[in-house]
Amino acid sequence: MLKTSNIFQLQGRKGILNRSTIDILVEGLTILAVVVIIFIIVSILGIMISGGWSRLSLKFLSEYPKDGMTKGGIFPAIIGTALMTIIMAFAAVPFGVITAIYLAEYASERSIIAKTIRFAVKTLAVVPSIIFGLFGLGFFIGFVGKNMDVILNGGELKWGQPSLIWASLTMALLTLPVVIVSVEEAIRTIPRDMREASLALGATKWQTIRKVVLPGSVSGILTGTILAVSRGAGEVAPILFTGAVYFMSDLPHALNDQFMSLGYHIYIMSTQSANVDETLPIQFATTLVLLLLTFSLNAIAVVIRYRIRKRAN
Amino acid sequence: MNDIKVHVKDLDLHYGVNPALKKVNIMIPEKMVTAFIGPSGCGKSTFLRTLNRMNDLIENVKIDGEVRIDDIDIYGKEIDVVNLRKKVGMIFQKSNPFAKSIYENIAFGPKINGITHKDTLDEIVEKSLRQAAIWDEVKGRLYNSALSLSGGQQQRICIARTLAVNPEIILMDEPASALDPISTAKIEELIHELKQDYTIIIVTHNMQQAARTSDYTAFFYLGELVEFNKTETIFSNPSKRQTEDYISGRFG
Amino acid sequence: MKSSLKKTSPKTFNYDISKKRFRFSDWFAEKFIKSIAFLSIAFVILIFVFVFREAFPVFRMDVKETVTAEPMVQERYGVDDKSAAAEPEKSKETSPAKKVSVPSSTLLSKDWMPVSDNPRYGLIPLFLGTFKVTIIALLFAAPIAILAAIYTAMFAKPRLREIIKPVIELLAGFPSVVIGFFALMVMATVLQEIFGYASRLNSFVGGIAMALAAIPIIYTLTEDSLTAIPKTYIEASLGLGASMRQTAFYVVLPAAVPGIFAAVLLGVGRIFGETMIALMATGNAALVNINPFDSVRTLSATIGAEMAEVVFGDTHYSVLFLIGSLLFIFTFFLNAVAEFYLKNVVIRRFQSKK
Ligand SMILES: Nc1ncnc2c1ncn2[C@@H]1O[C@H](COP(=O)(O)OP(=O)(O)OP(=O)(O)O)[C@@H](O)[C@H]1O
Ligand SMILES: [Mg+2]
Numbered sequence: 001m002l003k004t005s006n007i008f009q010l011q012g013r014k015g016i017l018n019r020s021t022i023d024i025l026v027e028g029l030t031i032l033a034v035v036v037i038i039f040i041i042v043s044i045l046g047i048m049i050s051g052g053w054s055r056l057s058l059k060f061l062s063e064y065p066k067d068g069m070t071k072g073g074i075f076p077a078i079i080g081t082a083l084m085t086i087i088m089a090f091a092a093v094p095f096g097v098i099t100a101i102y103l104a105e106y107a108s109e110r111s112i113i114a115k116t117i118r119f120a121v122k123t124l125a126v127v128p129s130i131i132f133g134l135f136g137l138g139f140f141i142g143f144v145g146k147n148m149d150v151i152l153n154g155g156e157l158k159w160g161q162p163s164l165i166w167a168s169l170t171m172a173l174l175t176l177p178v179v180i181v182s183v184e185e186a187i188r189t190i191p192r193d194m195r196e197a198s199l200a201l202g203a204t205k206w207q208t209i210r211k212v213v214l215p216g217s218v219s220g221i222l223t224g225t226i227l228a229v230s231r232g233a234g235e236v237a238p239i240l241f242t243g244a245v246y247f248m249s250d251l252p253h254a255l256n257d258q259f260m261s262l263g264y265h266i267y268i269m270s271t272q273s274a275n276v277d278e279t280l281p282i283q284f285a286t287t288l289v290l291l292l293l294t295f296s297l298n299a300i301a302v303v304i305r306y307r308i309r310k311r312a313n
Numbered sequence: 314m315n316d317i318k319v320h321v322k323d324l325d326l327h328y329g330v331n332p333a334l335k336k337v338n339i340m341i342p343e344k345m346v347t348a349f350i351g352p353s354g355c356g357k358s359t360f361l362r363t364l365n366r367m368n369d370l371i372e373n374v375k376i377d378g379e380v381r382i383d384d385i386d387i388y389g390k391e392i393d394v395v396n397l398r399k400k401v402g403m404i405f406q407k408s409n410p411f412a413k414s415i416y417e418n419i420a421f422g423p424k425i426n427g428i429t430h431k432d433t434l435d436e437i438v439e440k441s442l443r444q445a446a447i448w449d450e451v452k453g454r455l456y457n458s459a460l461s462l463s464g465g466q467q468q469r470i471c472i473a474r475t476l477a478v479n480p481e482i483i484l485m486d487e488p489a490s491a492l493d494p495i496s497t498a499k500i501e502e503l504i505h506e507l508k509q510d511y512t513i514i515i516v517t518h519n520m521q522q523a524a525r526t527s528d529y530t531a532f533f534y535l536g537e538l539v540e541f542n543k544t545e546t547i548f549s550n551p552s553k554r555q556t557e558d559y560i561s562g563r564f565g
Numbered sequence: 566m567k568s569s570l571k572k573t574s575p576k577t578f579n580y581d582i583s584k585k586r587f588r589f590s591d592w593f594a595e596k597f598i599k600s601i602a603f604l605s606i607a608f609v610i611l612i613f614v615f616v617f618r619e620a621f622p623v624f625r626m627d628v629k630e631t632v633t634a635e636p637m638v639q640e641r642y643g644v645d646d647k648s649a650a651a652e653p654e655k656s657k658e659t660s661p662a663k664k665v666s667v668p669s670s671t672l673l674s675k676d677w678m679p680v681s682d683n684p685r686y687g688l689i690p691l692f693l694g695t696f697k698v699t700i701i702a703l704l705f706a707a708p709i710a711i712l713a714a715i716y717t718a719m720f721a722k723p724r725l726r727e728i729i730k731p732v733i734e735l736l737a738g739f740p741s742v743v744i745g746f747f748a749l750m751v752m753a754t755v756l757q758e759i760f761g762y763a764s765r766l767n768s769f770v771g772g773i774a775m776a777l778a779a780i781p782i783i784y785t786l787t788e789d790s791l792t793a794i795p796k797t798y799i800e801a802s803l804g805l806g807a808s809m810r811q812t813a814f815y816v817v818l819p820a821a822v823p824g825i826f827a828a829v830l831l832g833v834g835r836i837f838g839e840t841m842i843a844l845m846a847t848g849n850a851a852l853v854n855i856n857p858f859d860s861v862r863t864l865s866a867t868i869g870a871e872m873a874e875v876v877f878g879d880t881h882y883s884v885l886f887l888i889g890s891l892l893f894i895f896t897f898f899l900n901a902v903a904e905f906y907l908k909n910v911v912i913r914r915f916q917s918k919k
Pocket of ligand 1: 353354
């Protein structure tokens with residue numbers, strides 16, 4: 001039945017090293033592993049702060065890059081990232097919330113449809129982000145955009161090229177599972193009592209969802225949105241060829257404009273700029289900004305989520 | 314005896330393969346209080362929940378037989394379950410007000426029924442709270458969260474909330490089991506008031522409560538309805554041995 | 566009191582239950598919600614279709630090719646495009662659609678030289694590079710993540726656990742471009758100083774950097790599967806006089822093996838598809854050797870680096886999509902195995918022993 005018999009066999013075995021000595025060593029290793037991971041986290045943070053802090057200022061955040069990126073700030077990259085994640089959230093959050101409602105409220109646990117949807121969501125969550133970039137290029141730009149041009153502009157190139165809207169939608173697809181998982185988790189913490197109370201008063205299922213379930217999952221929706229924004233702000237691979245550009249002298253004005261983004265800025269500056277050393281402080285500072293942004297968003301989400309879980313118990 | 318409000322014929326209920334109710338037959342009179350008693354797990358709650366089809370929410374429940382309310386089989390094909398639940402209200406063992414204001418709790422039912430006129434809503438809220446004998450306690454703080462009230466007050470808010478929908482039958486599943494004696498007394502008093510207008514069915518573990526509040530009593534045991542009669546008769550002169558044993562506290 | 570109540574109490578009961586009422590908003594909400602939820606499936610299928618669709622020409626061109634003749638690849642390049650036959654390079658820019666591709670035999674060659682006069686699309690160095698990086702990353706990530714998960718789930722006091730877990734999971738929130746930057750600017754230098762190898766960016770640096778991205782995934786899933794072991798199991802073992810340490814290593818850990826395996830698989834998926842770290846920290850040279858201190862070019866980094874510069878619809882473009890398709894299939898199956906097979910194994914193990 002149980003494997004406990006092994007324990008005593010192993011205890012009785014005497015080698016150069018006593019079995020329980022090995023166990024103590026292994027437990028020591030587990031502690032070491034935790035320490036190593038925390039050390040890594042702290043050193044990344046520490047090095048980014050020490051490398052970028054001195055460059056960080058209000059001016060840095062609010063200025064355009066100057067002199068071929070060697071001077072100035074990262075204002076357009078911040079705005080570009082913000083715009084992209086906002087549009088992304090507008091697409092991903094409603095979709096995610098509705099799908100979560102379906103999974104938590106409508107789907108029967110054993111139905112094939114629900115299982116397939118769950119599997120699809122998991123698949124979206126594990127597909128490499130570069131694949132989303134390919135999809136954005138092939139579908140949004142090459143198919144949707146091109147056809148929009150044919151239908152709306154008589155073939156003139158307007159939508160069938162990388163732009164803010166396609167990058168945002170690509171990113172929305174990537175962050176959809178993040179929203180779904182958070183919202184579903186929050187919906188499931190709403191006590192059965194509350195649904196029963198509503199239904200027993202003669203509310204329909206939809207009325208119950210709208211008036212009891214959704215108001216009760218606001219914090220979950222918020223967590224999901226924050227996590228999605230944090231994820232979207234940090235991902236670069238999906239926007240490499242769906243809309244991000246290295247430099248723009250102006251902010252994007254329309255959905256079909258291209259945009260600058262913090263992550264892409266870091267990537268290009270650190271790998272393709274001619275004078276890497278000269279721009280190093282800018283690179284560190286930009287990385288620090290991105291890190292602080294995603295980090296604080298995540299921390300907020302963790303706190304809210306912790307509160308939700310506490311409510312559930 | 315008054316008119317028959319609920320008529321149950323040969324009701325069987327299974328959770329998966331486990332039977333929870335076996336061939337239950339009962340006729341519940343209108344505008345009276347009927348109590349369900351019996352040991353834990355005998356199926357009282359299950360039976361109560363068949364009367365407003367709350368069991369529909371549980372997967373894998375199988376129901377056979379008939380439940381007639383006003384001579385309509387509520388498990389019939391064409392039944393409107395939403396309206397059924399308006400007609401047959403329910404108070405739960407654990408008070409479950411929404412995390413909204415007292416006012417919004419009471420107005421919930423009228424609002425889902427399409428009442429939006431502020432004055433009408435105000436009127437219904439006041440009337441329901443008065444009916445539930447809690448108006449005086451909460452009138453000054455209608456816009457505070459219902460969760461800020463005491464357990465007994467919350468339960469009466471739940472009753473008021475149900476009354477606001479205008480039900481004909483009110484099902485109560487151990488409504489006072491989590492309350493202190495004073496709150497319990499208030500609820501019992503309230504039940505007494507309400508039976509003028511409503512048919513009340515109450516599940517209770519408390520023998521005295523059943524004796525005090527109900528006109529009729531049904532004794533359940535292992536999913537079967539053992540005995541159903543006038544409360545005085547059940548308590549003074551039960552016809553079945555099991556009933557007598559249970560009432561006298563010899564098992565439970 | 567009573568009489569006033571009587572006056573106001575409602576007398577008109579009129580809920581008609583005998584006929585099902587059609588409630589439009591309810592009906593519509595359900596249909597709408599269901600359709601939206603269905604879109605998740607549609608998205609996965611669309612990704613499938615569109616990534617494959619763009620990759621498909623690789624094979625079609627190949628078929629055309631084999632029908633014509635068999636001589637050397639180099640000679641055939643540009644042959645169909647008669648007007649520009651003398652200037653193959655120009656033809657590539659001006660009329661990419663008409664250009665004839667190299668046959669898929671070059672897909673299996675050892676050269677990845679997509680932009681030369683004589684382009685060759687050998688995937689072998691890319692696969693090898695990806696494989697190298699994945700192994701190295703896994704060798705670092707799996708032990709550290711699993712050990713840390715064991716500590717968190719088995720040995721840490723509840724209060725400590727509540728701190729450690731979210732802190733480690735914060736690592737999952739680090740954008741990969743940040744990890745890539747860290748690897749490029751800091752780790753590469755430090756490691757080169759320690760080990761003294763020649764090329765600063767290589768599969769070793771890239772692998773360790775990717776391990777940082779994989780650790781939180783493996784850690785979280787392992788921790789979950791360790792804490793999912795029924796309490797009765799642990800109590801039974803403790804009750805038989807085993808210590809917590811023995812229980813952890815000889816009872817809980819073996820029982821959680823399928824879950825841990827699933828965690829590692831998903832970690833592999835993450836490493837395999839990781840693009841930014843690969844782009845920034847592996848050196849991006851498509852070499853064919855197994856030296857961990859040489860530069861490598863991974864499959865995903867190749868897409869990331871080259872897609873922006875290819876001509877729409879060109880062979881190079883299709884080959885990049887082909888690589889994407891392979892990545893997609895691979896992670897899809899990794900996920901499917903982790904999901905279905907292992908979940909069932911875990912469930913079956915506990916059911917049979919209950
Ligand atoms: N959702 C459910 N799924 C499966 N079985 C259930 C479910 N609810 C109740 N049962 C079973 O049905 C039987 C009757 O339960 P029920 O809750 O109706 O008893 P009860 O008389 O109300 O008990 P109590 O006095 O403790 O409230 C019990 O054996 C119980 O285990
Ligand atoms: Mg009960």
